[in-house]
Amino acid sequence: MNLQPATLQRIDEVITHYPEKRSATLPLLHLIQEDLGYLPEDTETWVAEKLGLQPINVYEVVTFYPMFRRQPIGRRHIKVCRTLSCALLGGYKTCETFEREFNVKAGQTSADGEVTVEFVECLASCGTAPVVLINDDLHVKVDCAKAKQLSDQIKRDAAARR
């Protein structure tokens, strides 16, 4: 597992916070995902060895929680809220715009690795629906026109990096 030295240090430190090593499973998984962007295939074995568990114990945790990703995601993670307020005010159309702009379906990553588009549940900004989170930036009242603007901006940024 190709983790940064700072992450490895943090992992060793976090384990000492728990009287039972196995209790550090969730924090370790979060640290690995924060570092790598997802949990690669060897995560279960690596964490199990660290904590004196069986890989199946770690696998059960990884597959239980939806916030853990087992596949790499795009440079921009576009999360479109689909809970009631957002759904009623056009969240599905907003998502369709992103899907069309980047030629993906919700849950997929674009071929160039630039974006992952995903539906999520309530982002706690229901009064400004439809709401979209792009990496750490919350965008409010994202109708189709605004989704198109955001997509254009992402494409411009991507082109500028090339």
Ligand code: FES
């Ligand atoms: S329903 Fe979308 S932010 Fe709450």
